[in-house]
Amino acid sequence: MRDQEAWLCFEDESGRSLRPPKARTWSHRGRSPQVEVSGKGSGRISLAALVCVRLGRRTRLIHRMLVHHSGHRKEKKGFRERDFATLLDATRRQLGGKIVLVWDNSTQHKDAQMRELLARWKVWLTVFRLPAYAPELNPAEGVWANLRNTLGNLAACTTDELAALVRTRLKKMQY
Numbered sequence: 001m002r003d004q005e006a007w008l009c010f011e012d013e014s015g016r017s018l019r020p021p022k023a024r025t026w027s028h029r030g031r032s033p034q035v036e037v038s039g040k041g042s043g044r045i046s047l048a049a050l051v052c053v054r055l056g057r058r059t060r061l062i063h064r065m066l067v068h069h070s071g072h073r074k075e076k077k078g079f080r081e082r083d084f085a086t087l088l089d090a091t092r093r094q095l096g097g098k099i100v101l102v103w104d105n106s107t108q109h110k111d112a113q114m115r116e117l118l119a120r121w122k123v124w125l126t127v128f129r130l131p132a133y134a135p136e137l138n139p140a141e142g143v144w145a146n147l148r149n150t151l152g153n154l155a156a157c158t159t160d161e162l163a164a165l166v167r168t169r170l171k172k173m174q175y
Helices: 081-095 112-120 140-150 159-174
Strands: 007-017 044-053 060-068 099-103 125-129
Touching (some): 044 081, 044 159, 060 159, 081 112
């Protein structure tokens, strides 16, 4: 990587639903805090992020979000090859130069369409795959852990509200 003067980018995906994550909170002694959550609505968001590092440069966090509203059958349920291609192309344009991509063995990362795309981009893109389950090797997993912690005591009412909260938290992490 140092010889190529390339960016080392770790990619991972995550998702959030309207059901808030469990978190610790406080209350007066003897009064258990209660947060009412309807549990209705199947709205959710899908996230993909790249943590990019390069010697002598500041670390970058580049992310994309897909919002899935409840009741829309034609909406995608997660990131597909075209979405990953858009994310990688935007990353290349933003960072400039070569990229060494490290990602997991997700089905979308290994299928024929993605292999064909990666082969066309091999001039500026080198890909390495992580072992089957190795969250400790991927710094992007830390982004999701941090995001989960910051959303711990918040209960969004709509999918758009959840998306706005997540965007705000990821923007803070970028800076």
